[in-house]
Amino acid sequence: MSMSMALWLLLASLAASALGGMLGMASGIFIVPLLVLFGHFDLRTAIGASIVSVIACSCGGAASYLRARLTNVRLAIVLEVATTAGALSGVLLSGWIPERMLFAIFAVVLALSAYQMGSKRRDQSNSTDMPGHLRSQDGWLKSRLHSTYPDRQAGAEVSYRIHRLRLGMTLMYGAGLISALLGIGSGVLKIPAMDSALRLPIKVSSATSNFMIGVTAAASAGVYFARGEIVTAIAGPVALGSVVGAVLGAKLLMKVPGESIRVLFVIVLLLLAIQMGCSAAGVSLTGGA
Amino acid sequence: MVAPLESDAVAAVCVERMDAVLAQLLAAGTWLSCALIAAGLASTAIADVIRPSAVVTVAGPLLVRSGIAVVIALPVVRVAAMALMFARSRDFRFFAVALSVLAIIAAGLAIGIGWHAHLQG
Numbered sequence: 001m002s003m004s005m006a007l008w009l010l011l012a013s014l015a016a017s018a019l020g021g022m023l024g025m026a027s028g029i030f031i032v033p034l035l036v037l038f039g040h041f042d043l044r045t046a047i048g049a050s051i052v053s054v055i056a057c058s059c060g061g062a063a064s065y066l067r068a069r070l071t072n073v074r075l076a077i078v079l080e081v082a083t084t085a086g087a088l089s090g091v092l093l094s095g096w097i098p099e100r101m102l103f104a105i106f107a108v109v110l111a112l113s114a115y116q117m118g119s120k121r122r123d124q125s126n127s128t129d130m131p132g133h134l135r136s137q138d139g140w141l142k143s144r145l146h147s148t149y150p151d152r153q154a155g156a157e158v159s160y161r162i163h164r165l166r167l168g169m170t171l172m173y174g175a176g177l178i179s180a181l182l183g184i185g186s187g188v189l190k191i192p193a194m195d196s197a198l199r200l201p202i203k204v205s206s207a208t209s210n211f212m213i214g215v216t217a218a219a220s221a222g223v224y225f226a227r228g229e230i231v232t233a234i235a236g237p238v239a240l241g242s243v244v245g246a247v248l249g250a251k252l253l254m255k256v257p258g259e260s261i262r263v264l265f266v267i268v269l270l271l272l273a274i275q276m277g278c279s280a281a282g283v284s285l286t287g288g289a
Numbered sequence: 290m291v292a293p294l295e296s297d298a299v300a301a302v303c304v305e306r307m308d309a310v311l312a313q314l315l316a317a318g319t320w321l322s323c324a325l326i327a328a329g330l331a332s333t334a335i336a337d338v339i340r341p342s343a344v345v346t347v348a349g350p351l352l353v354r355s356g357i358a359v360v361i362a363l364p365v366v367r368v369a370a371m372a373l374m375f376a377r378s379r380d381f382r383f384f385a386v387a388l389s390v391l392a393i394i395a396a397g398l399a400i401g402i403g404w405h406a407h408l409q410g
Contacts, residue, residue: 223401
């Protein structure tokens, strides 16, 4: 691999990750199409590189969420049982699913992500003081998962309860499977799981899902790495660029008006969905293989 | 009602301590992996430009590979650290949950590699 290609990979993933970070999104959903459609890399090589960058961004972003006490680590470790099991299923399936079908699944995930980005997330959590009699109705596991987080705007500690844990675990299993198959963070399934099923406050939801995605992705990346399916010359610059981009994106998040970028991203995601859909049908719009 | 409040307070202190340790671990690991990958890319660039000894030529890809290995291992080390902290605070149920996650990752690694070898023939 030439240095100019390494530099292209570094800058392209830096840009994808910075743009994704401005909307609080993981970069994987942009990196795979970027590598395949514009870098003309093989889909499985792109997935291998992307999954490493997903882990790096998760670990890089987790520290600040943990210090702000927004991450529910107990809930994360429970949900990770489902996400890693999903990742394990994804790894086993990956050898069987034809590349065209992977393109088609990716196109659907991109289209759903565009829809999610178009419709704003609503906070469906219900803050509560959690009296003892309410806790005793939950099993030992669920009762240990309710928690609190510091709300800086309100200047107070806010309590929240966990709802529909089984449904959340089921959706998380699907998120792990999609993550392993496509090399992405699977926000498309994690957001409904966290917001609608578990009804977490949005800040806790973002922090906890970011914390979890590293382990979920590592479960599949470990296998891909051991099998020699991760091309280090590609994954290295992509991971480095993604981490730097995520840091830049988080800083830009505060300065750039969110609404115009949201509309732009919906359009970009839809265009990528169309292109990946065309690849699934065997039609190339970018002149690549 | 007093006992649950006391246990809640103890649990909150444990979680806060765990948050701090995990934040340090993940931040340090990310820095280490980025430094290894950056050093590897820089070595490769030097080897490309001035064509020096074989050592520099080999070192670049090896450093990048090590950086990627650190990235992949970091979340697994994080789960192992959580398991240890749950065990130390005698929270054996969550210790078992953390061990389950490690067991699934290990099983995935064993089955994934074994299945691949089987398919390869």
